[in-house]
Amino acid sequence: MHLPLLAALTLTGSSALALAMPSLNPLSLFSARQTAPACLTRAEASEIVDIYVRLISNYKDEDCVKYCAEDFVDRSDSINTFIFRPLGEPTFATKKIFMEAQDANPPFPVVVDSIDAVDCEAVALRWHATFGAAQLPSRGLTIIQTTKREGWWQIKSLDVEFNSLVWLLNMGGNYTWEG
CATH class of the missing domain: 3.10.450.50 (Nuclear Transport Factor 2; Chain: A,)
Known part of the structure; x- marks a missing residue:
């Protein structure tokens, strides 16, 4: 994220920040990016x-x-x-x-x-x-x-x-x- 955008979001309040940012749940970020590796049968x-x-x-x-x-x-x-x-x-x-x-x-x-x-x-x-x-x-x-x-x-x-x-x-x- 660029610094000017972060400053603008901070000035507009936390509700705008919540709308602009995706969920910060670490498990949802991990599961969205990671796929289970293929395993040998x-x-x-x-x-x-x-x-x-x-x-x-x-x-x-x-x-x-x-x-x-x-x-x-x-x-x-x-x-x-x-x-x-x-x-x-x-x-x-x-x-x-x-x-x-x-x-x-x-x-x-x-x-x-x-x-x-x-x-x-x-x-x-x-x-x-x-x-x-x-x-x-x-x-x-x-x-x-x-x-x-x-x-x-x-x-x-x-x-x-x-x-x-x-x-x-x-x-x-x-x-x-x-x-």
Whole structure:
């Protein structure tokens, strides 16, 4: 509101001010401006998990283009140990970097054991992957943060951790325990 208008309203009295101003009820202002955010249904969460599995075990650029948000980020200290990235930093900081990595990597046979939690915009799941030289199941946890853009749910971020020592054995590596 401009200062001259405020001064004029003040001079004309409180009845004019009451007519000129909308209701100052904070709840009515909030509800008029805010709409409830869209929340994932259990069925939509299951679809997002299916997309996640395709991104890891049967990667295709078109899935990533459509179902990963433009501000996508992937974080995994488990993966960071294999690619010599500092722990705590994003593993794949952009959608483009993720796409390049997935395109260059072999697919991993991710099997979803359970979807343990569905929040408004997040899904938590447990999975395992058995492959390679050792054929041992490496168990993992993934938190998928989503956003509803472009008219459908997209993956905004992945937080993934798994048994990296078993993964190492499956890739043909080894380790020595010194304890």
